Amino acid sequence: MTLAKKNVTLQKQLLKRHKRDRHFKWFGWMSIYIVLFLFTTLLTSILFQSWPIFWKQEVQISLPTTQISSFKVSTGEATSLLEKAFHYERKPGLKAKEVVSLNAWKIVAEEIDKRKRSKKKSVGRHTMWLPIQYTVSQAYRRGGESFIFDWLKKKEDEGRLRTTFNWTFFSNADSVFPETAGIFAAFMGTIFVLLVAFTIAFPIGVVVAIYMECFMRKDTKLTYFINVNINNLAAVPSIIFGLLGMAIFLNFFELPRSSGLVGGLTLSLMMMPIVIVSSRMALSQVPENLKEAALGLGASKTQAIFHHVVPGAMPGIITGTLLSLARMMGDTAPLIMVGMVVFLIKAPMTLDSPATVLPVQIYQWFQRPEPGFIEASSGAIVVLLLILLGVNSLALLIRRKFEKFSV
Amino acid sequence: MSKSKIIVENLSLFYGKHQALFDINMSIPENKVSAFIGPSGCGKSSFLRCLNRMNDLVRNASQKGRIILDEEDILGKNVDVVLLRARVGMVFQKPNPFPKSVYDNIAYGPRLHGLFFSKKELDEIVETSLQRAGLFEEVKDRLYSSALGLSGGQQQRLCIARAIAVNPEVILMDEPTSSLDPIATARVEELIDELKEQYTIALVTHNLQQAARVSQKVSFFHKGILVESGRTSHMFTNPTDKRTQDYLTGRL
Numbered sequence A: 001m002t003l004a005k006k007n008v009t010l011q012k013q014l015l016k017r018h019k020r021d022r023h024f025k026w027f028g029w030m031s032i033y034i035v036l037f038l039f040t041t042l043l044t045s046i047l048f049q050s051w052p053i054f055w056k057q058e059v060q061i062s063l064p065t066t067q068i069s070s071f072k073v074s075t076g077e078a079t080s081l082l083e084k085a086f087h088y089e090r091k092p093g094l095k096a097k098e099v100v101s102l103n104a105w106k107i108v109a110e111e112i113d114k115r116k117r118s119k120k121k122s123v124g125r126h127t128m129w130l131p132i133q134y135t136v137s138q139a140y141r142r143g144g145e146s147f148i149f150d151w152l153k154k155k156e157d158e159g160r161l162r163t164t165f166n167w168t169f170f171s172n173a174d175s176v177f178p179e180t181a182g183i184f185a186a187f188m189g190t191i192f193v194l195l196v197a198f199t200i201a202f203p204i205g206v207v208v209a210i211y212m213e214c215f216m217r218k219d220t221k222l223t224y225f226i227n228v229n230i231n232n233l234a235a236v237p238s239i240i241f242g243l244l245g246m247a248i249f250l251n252f253f254e255l256p257r258s259s260g261l262v263g264g265l266t267l268s269l270m271m272m273p274i275v276i277v278s279s280r281m282a283l284s285q286v287p288e289n290l291k292e293a294a295l296g297l298g299a300s301k302t303q304a305i306f307h308h309v310v311p312g313a314m315p316g317i318i319t320g321t322l323l324s325l326a327r328m329m330g331d332t333a334p335l336i337m338v339g340m341v342v343f344l345i346k347a348p349m350t351l352d353s354p355a356t357v358l359p360v361q362i363y364q365w366f367q368r369p370e371p372g373f374i375e376a377s378s379g380a381i382v383v384l385l386l387i388l389l390g391v392n393s394l395a396l397l398i399r400r401k402f403e404k405f406s407v
Numbered sequence B: 001m002s003k004s005k006i007i008v009e010n011l012s013l014f015y016g017k018h019q020a021l022f023d024i025n026m027s028i029p030e031n032k033v034s035a036f037i038g039p040s041g042c043g044k045s046s047f048l049r050c051l052n053r054m055n056d057l058v059r060n061a062s063q064k065g066r067i068i069l070d071e072e073d074i075l076g077k078n079v080d081v082v083l084l085r086a087r088v089g090m091v092f093q094k095p096n097p098f099p100k101s102v103y104d105n106i107a108y109g110p111r112l113h114g115l116f117f118s119k120k121e122l123d124e125i126v127e128t129s130l131q132r133a134g135l136f137e138e139v140k141d142r143l144y145s146s147a148l149g150l151s152g153g154q155q156q157r158l159c160i161a162r163a164i165a166v167n168p169e170v171i172l173m174d175e176p177t178s179s180l181d182p183i184a185t186a187r188v189e190e191l192i193d194e195l196k197e198q199y200t201i202a203l204v205t206h207n208l209q210q211a212a213r214v215s216q217k218v219s220f221f222h223k224g225i226l227v228e229s230g231r232t233s234h235m236f237t238n239p240t241d242k243r244t245q246d247y248l249t250g251r252l
């Protein structure tokens, strides 16, 4: 082949290669755009859907002065006080139960109790902000003809109608009314469940990982068998762990059904293989020469491992554990199996009391026919996603911070 | 030549069924640098690792024969390996500082063996070790920052200082300069030369000039066999074995 001919062939080849490069680049960008598009669509639609639940309309009501018993305010007292207040509005046909939340009496009772506990002896005439029923509020915003809307309009003109950020969505437990429903109970449940799962799965998982990776012979049939099983367990569908948890913790050990304890124990079964697999990965990536250095200085094998290999793997172990915790946080099926689908008007305060978790709360709300709960459900999704985002970025941050370590 | 620090008698090493060393007999003189040369894969590292029983860590590695360190057979059943390694230190091919501060790197050995009674004493050990390794001036302002921030040559000298800190009798070095640039190499060679005043040094190298420069005794290995061993000055000028001649002239 002459030099000229060779150059021509090379040129042709080169053109083809560049074209292939361009195609691949184009394909890569397309894929990224598609993923980004899907992801933003998901996020924006959820954000839009959840928007109303984060903003709550409240109306200011003046409560009449009355003689109230020195004990805790009863349901009857609070309700009648509320009705009386609406009676004083001099709007025929206007009833508290048609405007403000049906849970408003609770707010009234709490407020009065609070004021009674504080120095003031007389519970005089005072005003307070009460949430408007979700449907009424939405309808009023859309506009329309109704004597209730007229009254609300009048209040708005007087500056006695306001839209505030719905803090109670974060501080309240569940409720049958969307305007007073909140995620606090589910949040506490999630914390409990994760706490239990972590306390059990982390130490056991890490010890197993250290033992398997650093002390056990790797070439025996037994090790192979254990390996296959652990890897398998890490991939078992979560609902099966739910069945297992039900069989072991509810039926055999007879622990309290629906409790955070049982949920956590069930999740710990699921989390353990994941922790083991990721910890072993982290341990195996610590350079062998660190161990040799320690041994060369007269450290025993155990010392070399615990002084150098384990600390070297710690960032990886923690990252893996955080990621597995994030996965546990989003898991629903096994917790439904152990009965953590409960309606809670108070957040659980102990490990053995009935509890629910965020994803189950989302599921529960989504199933409710009353208007407002789809929005509440979406709001809970937003919160869950934000928490997951936090945990995952923390894991990433830890990994980044210790990356320079890898020799 | 001077008194022998280590005497190796009929040493054979097996990795499973594969025999890596065949019936080695040699002596390592005290306060001298003994160099081991030979083509790669000939068993130099394997031999060196027998001298502080690092091969114990290799599964199904087994030794036959005797290695006598000051009249005691270190291959014996009731030898404490931890104690042995405190007496026979090791420097590896690739610098392997711990991902800790310079200070903690040096202090690791003394802490392990409880070689000090006060913080002040430990400080002194760290300082003298670094000084003997000729590193103190370079790192005295960064004793408490990560050892991974040092250059390759500095890291290797740090590893030497770390080995010195436990005050060993013998220091084994496995191609300690193979990953260093020429200037750092020269620095380490100088250091080796100085260290032989206090320690017995066994040095594996693939660099013949290095062996000629720093060692007093050379042993040539080939395929697991100790072919020839003798005074450095003598070996390089008058090798007796054909294989040694071939290796020294670059034909093997």
Ligand SMILES: Nc1ncnc2c1ncn2[C@@H]1O[C@H](COP(=O)(O)OP(=O)(O)O)[C@@H](O)[C@H]1O
Pocket: B015, B018, B020, B038, B039, B040, B041, B042, B043, B044, B045, B046, B047, B058
């Ligand atoms: N851990 C080990 N397991 C099995 N065989 C090994 C091991 N280490 C070294 N060998 C074998 O022993 C022989 C000598 O190796 P080595 O001592 O590393 O040679 P050198 O250091 O002279 O290059 C080689 O054939 C090598 O394959």
Ligand SMILES: [Mg+2]
Pocket: B044, B045, B046
């Ligand atoms: Mg070698």
